[in-house]
Amino acid sequence: MSRFSSFSKPFRPPKPQPVAEVLGRTDVFAALRAGVEQTAALQRDLAELLPDYLATSVEPGLLKDGSLALFTAHSALAARLRHLEPRLLADLQQRGWSVRALSVKVRPRPAKEPDPVKQARMTPAGAEALHSLSETLAPSPLQAALARMAARHRPGGSEKK
Known part of the structure; x- marks a missing residue:
């Protein structure tokens, strides 16, 4: 029932x-x-x-x-x-x-959320090209920046200092 x-x-x-x-x-x-x-x-x-x-x-x-x-x-x-x-x-x-x-x-508007941090992606060939370029340059801030960028995008993703 x-x-x-x-x-x-x-x-x-x-x-x-x-x-x-x-x-x-x-x-x-x-x-x-x-x-x-x-x-x-x-x-x-x-x-x-x-x-x-x-x-x-x-x-x-x-x-x-x-x-x-x-x-x-x-x-x-x-x-x-x-x-x-x-x-x-x-x-x-x-x-x-x-x-x-x-x-x-x-009347201030509420702050909008910040844009997400961009995550750059690079192919292994591009990372290797940057690494090769950094090895041909004389020690300089540019050379160091290129080496760090190449290390970040190489397989394994760890920087070598």
């Missing part, structure tokens, strides 16, 4: 729904949706108004009481944005934004 009644339905995960539909269901979500749409529209306008190098590095913050916060990744971009502030303010007002002041702030 099954421990589940014959009236229970098998579990089926809910169908995916568009975010806009979910956010429109309650007043709280509707307010959140309005804020998200406002930020997205502001981001689009900033991308059109700012030079390319700034548009990709500036994020809009809150628009509160006529003051708009703009965030940049570092102080050099913030300084450049402050130079453009009067023109940007006028352009935003012309596009219908009720902005009276801009506040430029630096």
